Structure formats: C-alpha cells, structure tokens
Amino acid sequence: MTVNSAEEANQDVAYSKALKELIYQLADDDFLISFRGSEWLGLAPHIEEDVAFSSITQNTMGHAFMFYQLLEDLGEGEIDLLAHERHPDVRRNGIYLEKRNGEGNYLEEPYYDWALTVVRHFLYETFKKVKLEAITKSSYKPLANIAGKVLMEQPYHLAHWRIWMNQLLNSTEEARDRIEARLNEAWEEFGDVLEFGFQATEMEHFDLIIGEEELKERWMDEVAKTIPNLPSEPLGKKFGSGREGQHTEDLDQALATLSEVYLSDKEAIW
C-alpha cells in the first residue's frame, strides 16, 4: 500500500487519523527537544560546544517544521499555529523531552545540568534514528521522503552525543556517577517516548510504521552499543504518557517561553 499525497490520505478517515497522530509525535518531539537545546545557548561547557549544540538545535527545529509542514498539507492548519498555539492537551511529545534542563531559568541563575542533557539527547537521537528508519518504509510517501532526508543530517547529531556519552562514562568517577544517576532517572520516565499512543494499532495496521515492541527492542539494542550497563528495571512512565496528551508543568513553562518570543513578532521567519 502506498499513499502518495495529502488528498489521497484524507480520502480515508481512519488512515489520515492514524497518520496525523504519528506526525504530531514526530513534530512535537523535535520541537520540544530543540527548545530545551536552545535554552543552553551561551551556557554550554565551552565555546566549541556552544557552536555545535546551537547548530544541532537549529537543524532539529528545521526538522520539526518539516513535520509541521506535512500536517499543514494534510489540512491541520498553518505551521506557526501548529507549533505555537496548540493547547498542551493536544501536544504529543514524550514527557521526558519537555523536562526542564535543571534548576533556575534561562535569565536568572540557570543551574542547568549537563549530565541530564547528554543523557537525554543521546537517548533521544538514538530513538529518532530507529523511529525514522522504520518510517522510511512508511506507506505515506511524503512522510517516508522526509524521514529519509532527516536521516541524512541526523547521524551528525547522534555521533555528537555518543562522543559525549563515551567520554563522560570513561572519565572521572564523578562524571560517571552523574551520568548514571541521570540514566536511572531517564529509565523511570522515558517509557512513553517509545509508545505510539491512541492510534498505535492503526499505525501498524496501515503500514505507517513498525510495531511499538519492535521499535523498543531496536532502540534498546542501539543504546546498549554505547552504554554497556543499562539500568536493569523496566522502563517507566513516571508522569504518564505524552502520547496521550498528558503533560507536566514543564511543558507549560516551555510553551509560555516560546510563545513570548513568537507573540512578540508573529511575522518573523523562523
């Protein structure tokens, strides 16, 4: 089964419902993680990292907007509205991705935690790779094309965080302890990132993507290549499922900050 255009997709209500749900996840995930990345601007451990991280962030924001564009094409509304004006209840990003970078805020005493950032971005980019690889075979051709395009750029992001992960795991005891503490925390919270939400069965049925369990396995295998001693507990969903519209106050804070900039200049080109 191949669906070549938005018009074709919209002819089947069940199909387009599952499709849109999947694209919202991809768009909202990239949007939130790149927002958290943008909060590090000027605060990264050194100047080269600042350049690298902001480049990754800008590129990832670009990916989010390609996914929002697909939704616009499917009749969901304009890109900017989709990114900035949707209520938290309809946001589909995994909850772990909206989590604050640490204590404080960007303007006043940002006590952000680099270990959280390394762990989060490494786990996320690994997840993004396996999810998009599965989507390159998606029945919705416009989405499969975008996935292929993103995968040409994203290996640079993953390689970057893998290097950080390796270096910190093999550096001082303190570095390793901090990474391990954040890994344990991630294990309690990452569960919903790997899920597909309300339309999981339909997504698989319509060949939009592989099944949840298979994706989870592929992700775990990839992560284990870099981190040999993973937490032994099963993955948890401490704060619920972002795929089902559950979110924390951290999302409200993120959206409020984003919309401040957005509302200050609605005509700006992002």
Added chain:
Amino acid sequence: MSQKQEEIRAVLRTVDDPELPNVSVADLGMVHDVLVKEGDVFITMTPTFAGCPALDFIKKNVKTAVEEMTWVESCEVHFSFEEKWSTDAITEEGKRQLKKHGIAPPPENYQPGEEWTVDCPYCGSDYTSMENVFGPTACRSILYCTSCRNPFEAMKPVVDYVIT
C-alpha cells in the same frame, strides 16, 4: 532540453547561495527540474539542509532573477523532498568556487556518522584535523591545517542514508 530551459539554467548559474559566496544554486546541485509553459516557468529545487535559514532567500532570489528575463511572465519556485540533495550533487565548478573562497569541498566516499577530514584548500596538504564538525552554518565544518597553520572550513558531507 529546450532553448528556453537552457536559458533558465544559465540564469540559475548566476544566483548564489547567500551563505556560500560565488557558488550558484545550480552548481550546488539544488536545481532539480525546470519546466516551461510559454511564459510561465516552474522550478523544482531540492533543499540542502533542513532548517537552513537561507532557503527562503534562495527561493526569492531565484524567482526574481528568472522573472527579469524578457520572455518570462511568471516563475514559481517549489522545494521538493522527493529527490534528496546530497553533497555529491555539487558540480566541479561548484567545488572550484568553494576552494577559491577557502572552503574545502566535501570528502568523497564518506560513510554517514564516521569521522572525516579533507585536504587543505590553501596548500593542498592532507595534514589536517577536525576542529568542530559543526561550523558557522549547518552545512559547514571547521578544520585546521598543520602544514600551513591555517584554520579552514569544509562543506559537511551529506549523502543518501542506507539503512544497515
């Protein structure tokens, strides 16, 4: 290719990428298709990097340049993801222009995710090292030449992704 298409292609060799001075969008390999229906021109381009802030400018500059031709009534520019841009699409002329401006062309035979270096665009030495794979724009990296002791930039290789 028709006479009119040739003329359009020639114009596109004069529209530069705002982030890479003197390298045209045609030589970067961004022009996928040119369609002419009497006075109406339809151009399909392939974007380089996602989120490249230059894309909107490129679109505008291409449209303006083409519409300046006497026989052209309208020009529509459209970015498509059906064809994927890769650094392999950069022409020999494009590579020559890049080098002239101190930017090394991307390496050949690059494997995604692996480390890479290129020869120095100034002295040609291969005694170079990667300083930061992420340069001032998404498409460039910063390297250092130990022979002539110059930092230089290189186009970051981006190639079609093969799932292993």
